[in-house]
Amino acid sequence: MRDISVEIETWPIAGSFTISRGSKTEAEVIVVTIRNGDHTGRGECVPYGRYNETVKDVAASIKATAMSLGEDLTRENLQRAMARGAGRNALDCALWDLEAKMSGTPVWQLAGLAKPHTxxxxxxxxxxxxxxxxxxxxxxxxxxxxxxxxxxxxxxxxxxxxxxxxxxxxxxxxxxxxxxxxxxxxxxxxxxxxxxxxxxxxxxxxxxxxxxxxxxxxxxxxxxxxxxxxxxxxxxxxxxxxxxxxxxxxxxxxxxxxxxxxxxxxxxxxxxxxxxxxxxxxxxxxxxxxxxxxxxxxxxxxxxxxxxxxxxxxxxxxxxxxxxxxx
CATH class of the missing domain: 3.20.20.120 (Enolase-like C-terminal domain)
Structure with missing residues (x-):
């Protein structure tokens, strides 16, 4: 039985970060953690107001999707069940990480990619x-x-x-x-x-x-x-x-x-x-x-x-x- 948690974290920026739409002094991220026995997978996303995303709404959407899919929460099902955006990113990456941890095979191999370099x-x-x-x-x-x-x-x-x-x-x-x-x-x-x-x-x-x-x-x-x-x-x-x-x-x-x-x-x-x-x-x-x-x-x-x-x-x-x- 998998356990899924959704946490909002705040990370201070060194100084401030400014673009034409405004400035911020901290990064607010959402971390999804999926636990299956002794194995844990994590994913992180940043909701972005330019795409009408808020931290609160995205966190709620992640929880609702995870609850709706239950044990059927897979990467394939996730693509159909959740709209493209930050929330799906956090869940998707957590599922990749969990599979890598459970299988002992790094994600780059699971995805058929070359070994990463600098x-x-x-x-x-x-x-x-x-x-x-x-x-x-x-x-x-x-x-x-x-x-x-x-x-x-x-x-x-x-x-x-x-x-x-x-x-x-x-x-x-x-x-x-x-x-x-x-x-x-x-x-x-x-x-x-x-x-x-x-x-x-x-x-x-x-x-x-x-x-x-x-x-x-x-x-x-x-x-x-x-x-x-x-x-x-x-x-x-x-x-x-x-x-x-x-x-x-x-x-x-x-x-x-x-x-x-x-x-x-x-x-x-x-x-x-x-x-x-x-x-x-x-x-x-x-x-x-x-x-x-x-x-x-x-x-x-x-x-x-x-x-x-x-x-x-x-x-x-x-x-x-x-x-x-x-x-």
């Missing part, structure tokens, strides 16, 4: 004034890949210029968080090309991104808020060059694996991203990030502290997760 992750600089972002970039100039949040205001070019000045050798990803318009997106991309920007995430609001079709941009575009799971993938072809795969969007590792295969068939390149969360959320994401063109799994680096057995970082290099943590 990864270089981007490091995110919060939205701020150009002067503040210059100082932040200087402090992180040793990192090979920096991702900067911008806000869709007239200072965006100045922000990127400041980061480039502060970190002259780093590769840059710019995350517009739906902040630009159809009228300025090409001008912005053209201007940023002079600063060595390698990728632009979600330049336009989801409902306006058809304006990207047919544009010839000097910098590739990556779908984030426009890309969730398998549904709607075909529409992204011709709009974006990359998709940002996040487990809280796909609803877990199970669908993420299918999304990766689908994207490759459609010649879409891959970025694997995360919310601000602990290493428990990064561990399953690391498995799908092994062959990604860009990796953005810096959640634990943005926290004041991480959980026990957390992923080890040496600068921006991530070690594969210990099995005591997950998988």
């Amino acid at each position: 990864l270089n992750t981007a490091y995110t600089l919060s939205l701020d004034t150009p002067d503040a972002m210059l100082k932040a970039a200087q402090a992180q100039a040793h990192r090979p890949l920096l991702k900067l949040k911008i806000g869709g205001t007239g200072d965006d070019i100045a922000r990127v210029a400041a980061v480039r000045k502060g970190a002259p050798h780093a590769l840059l990803i710019v995350d517009a968080n739906e902040g630009w318009t159809a009228d300025n997106v090409l001008d912005m991309a053209t201007a940023l090309a002079g600063y060595g920007v390698a990728l632009i995430e979600q330049p336009l609001p989801v409902k306006e991104d058809e304006a990207l079709r047919g544009l010839t941009s000097p910098i590739p575009f990556c779908a984030d808020e426009s890309a969730h799971g398998l549904e709607g993938m075909t529409r992204l072809v011709g709009l974006y060059d990359y998709i940002n795969v996040k487990l809280d969007k796909t609803g877990g590792l199970t669908e993420a694996l299918s999304v990766m295969r689908c994207a490759r068939r459609r010649n879409l390149k891959i970025m694997v991203g995360c919310m601000v969360a602990t290493s428990l959320a990064m561990a399953p994401a690391m498995l799908i990030a092994q062959d990604a063109e860009f990796v953005d799994l810096d959640g634990p680096l943005l926290l004041a502290r991480d959980r026990d057995h957390g992923i080890r970082f040496t600068g921006s290099v991530m070690e594969p997760a210990e099995r005591e943590l997950w998988g």
